[in-house]
Amino acid sequence: MGLIKTEKLIHEYIKRDENGDEIGCIRAVDGVDMDVERGQFISILGSNGSGKSTFASHLNAILFPTEGSVWVDGKDTKDPANVWDVRETAGMVFQNPDNQIIGQIVEEDVGFGPENMGIPTKEIWERVEESLKAVGMWEYRKHSPGRLSGGQKQRVSIAGVIAMHPKCIVFDEPTAMLDPSGRREVIRAARALNDVEKVTIILITHYMDEVIYSDKVFVMDKGKIVMSGTPGEIFMQRDKLKEYKLDVPQVTSLAYELRDRGIDVPADVLSPEELIKSLNTIYST
Amino acid sequence: MIIELKDVNYIYDKDSTMSAVALNDINLQIKEGVFYALIGHTGSGKSTLIQHMNGLIRPTSGEVLYKGVSVRDRQMDMRELRSRVGLVFQYPEHQLFETTVYEDVAFGPKNLKLDREEIDTRVREALTLTGVDESLWQYSPFELSGGQKRRVAIAGVLAMKPELLILDEPTAGLDPAGRNDLLNVLKRLHDTEGMTMILVSHSMEDVAGYAERLIVMNKGHIEYEDTPSEVFRHADRLREMGLSVPQVTDVLARLKAAGWPVDDGVITVSGAADEIVRALKEKRQDPQI
Numbered sequence: 001m002g003l004i005k006t007e008k009l010i011h012e013y014i015k016r017d018e019n020g021d022e023i024g025c026i027r028a029v030d031g032v033d034m035d036v037e038r039g040q041f042i043s044i045l046g047s048n049g050s051g052k053s054t055f056a057s058h059l060n061a062i063l064f065p066t067e068g069s070v071w072v073d074g075k076d077t078k079d080p081a082n083v084w085d086v087r088e089t090a091g092m093v094f095q096n097p098d099n100q101i102i103g104q105i106v107e108e109d110v111g112f113g114p115e116n117m118g119i120p121t122k123e124i125w126e127r128v129e130e131s132l133k134a135v136g137m138w139e140y141r142k143h144s145p146g147r148l149s150g151g152q153k154q155r156v157s158i159a160g161v162i163a164m165h166p167k168c169i170v171f172d173e174p175t176a177m178l179d180p181s182g183r184r185e186v187i188r189a190a191r192a193l194n195d196v197e198k199v200t201i202i203l204i205t206h207y208m209d210e211v212i213y214s215d216k217v218f219v220m221d222k223g224k225i226v227m228s229g230t231p232g233e234i235f236m237q238r239d240k241l242k243e244y245k246l247d248v249p250q251v252t253s254l255a256y257e258l259r260d261r262g263i264d265v266p267a268d269v270l271s272p273e274e275l276i277k278s279l280n281t282i283y284s285t
Numbered sequence: 286m287i288i289e290l291k292d293v294n295y296i297y298d299k300d301s302t303m304s305a306v307a308l309n310d311i312n313l314q315i316k317e318g319v320f321y322a323l324i325g326h327t328g329s330g331k332s333t334l335i336q337h338m339n340g341l342i343r344p345t346s347g348e349v350l351y352k353g354v355s356v357r358d359r360q361m362d363m364r365e366l367r368s369r370v371g372l373v374f375q376y377p378e379h380q381l382f383e384t385t386v387y388e389d390v391a392f393g394p395k396n397l398k399l400d401r402e403e404i405d406t407r408v409r410e411a412l413t414l415t416g417v418d419e420s421l422w423q424y425s426p427f428e429l430s431g432g433q434k435r436r437v438a439i440a441g442v443l444a445m446k447p448e449l450l451i452l453d454e455p456t457a458g459l460d461p462a463g464r465n466d467l468l469n470v471l472k473r474l475h476d477t478e479g480m481t482m483i484l485v486s487h488s489m490e491d492v493a494g495y496a497e498r499l500i501v502m503n504k505g506h507i508e509y510e511d512t513p514s515e516v517f518r519h520a521d522r523l524r525e526m527g528l529s530v531p532q533v534t535d536v537l538a539r540l541k542a543a544g545w546p547v548d549d550g551v552i553t554v555s556g557a558a559d560e561i562v563r564a565l566k567e568k569r570q571d572p573q574i
Binding site (some may be wrong): 095253 | 325326327414431432457458459460462486490529530532533536539543545555557561
């Protein structure tokens with residue numbers, strides 16, 4: 001079993017009237033099977049309403065299955081005895097930087113999680129230092145979080161999660177509210193955590209160019225997984241992605257168009273570097 | 286010209302120890318019927334700037350003129366100004382509050398004290414323009430999807446019949462299809478209704494696809510005001526400012542640096558494909574290039 005495993009996961013949101021009687025039901029996650037190995041970087045793409053955020057919230061026991069099961073490091077999330085272990089194993093970073101920070105000073109905010117875990121004070125400070133350095137925010141440790149930029153705040157949130165030494169971090173659209181440099185910072189931090197510390201990363205996003213570094217990409221639609229594969233495999237299926245209201249990175253669109261015009265670049269180009277390399281090879285032959 | 290800013294400065298909390306200069310020596314003309322985009326790193330002053338345009342914020346020094354009249358002038362009717370200059374904040378669905386979609390959009394026109402028929406006409410027009418189907422008009426706004434809520438919120442501003450529509454990151458949080466749909470609505474409003482637009486955005490690809498002119502802010506100054514093509518030639522400078530260029534422009538800039546005869550001011554996929562195909566042909570004919 002991988003670090004994260006879900007089997008036939010179903011989640012229904014029940015709509016109730018003022019008397020508490022059920023008047024409607026939305027099945028947001030409709031039978032999802034997923035197995036994520038330790039150390040992988042996986043991405044989940046999906047249009048608004050596809051169920052990806054609902055799915056993500058099961059991974060650190062914010063939501064519980066209506067049917068089916070979720071195991072985090074072998075522990076069933078439905079068992080109340082496991083909740084805290086699950087939340088220590090799988091941390092979560094959300095979309096809005098302002099909603100996740102509670103400390104008056106950066107280093108206090110980062111220490112909050114470990115403190116709640118009952119870790120000895122000396123070790124808390126060690127973890128705070130290590131986490132802030134990991135995200136490049138150590139020099140801001142005495143700053144007030146309110147005055148940081150969006151990207152900086154998100155990095156502080158990430159540090160707060162890392163300080164709990166989770167085996168896995170789930171990022172739920174972490175860059176949606178950030179400017180280009182903020183987005184780059186957050187994705188760079190996520191990749192570094194995966195490459196260097198071997199933290200398992202699950203990234204949920206709308207930005208096609210952010211998933212190109214993943215080991216595997218899943219596409220969700222109407223609560224189900226409808227596509228899965230490497231980023232190259234996924235982005236070769238542009239028409240299908242458009243059906244699911246998604247798209248491909250702009251540079252991949254350019255590769256498609258060049259191929260239509262008889263230029264033999266690979267169909268699974270994901271980054272400007274790859275395209276340029278292949279064009280230079282074509283020119284020199 | 287609709288709006289002009291002359292030597293505008295704005296300082297937050299001027300007389301306190303926490304004072305911060307948000308706008309520094311701004312000179313800008315917003316011309317009628319043009320589709321502008323406004324980009325800049327977080328904290329560069331974009332939100333402060335746009336709030337000067339409908340008089341929500343008054344400058345610390347300098348002048349803001351609406352059709353030649355100063356916003357500070359006693360004769361300036363603020364209600365009139367705010368219906369002519371519509372401002373849609375980020376995550377506009379947070380402004381929705383009425384019991385039905387129809388009522389929410391009618392709120393603005395009602396405050397203008399228009400008669401019932403006129404209100405009804407405006408609500409219908411606004412909801413149709415933003416593509417909200419009539420079958421949804423009696424729903425509670427909170428029952429709609431995120432994308433639909435957003436359109437209703439924008440319709441609420443359109444019902445005021447603005448000449449200038451300013452939108453702060455209208456596509457934030459929307460998926461690719463949602464982004465395209467919304468941007469096409471804005472394009473239609475500009476092309477067929479002649480509305481002046483200012484789109485604040487972090488997506489260089491969106492900006493390149495829709496804007497006629499690009500205003501770039503950096504630390505409270507205006508760094509560039511030009512066509513997107515011209516602005517995106519300054520890739521290195523833009524990156525230094527925390528921004529970027531459309532991916533295809535990045536490709537062309539790097540090819541150019543490697544000696545390819547391509548124009549790095551091209552900002553669309555088909556334009557970039559044209560450049561590369563042409564350059565390959567030229568190189569094949571004359572390998573000396």
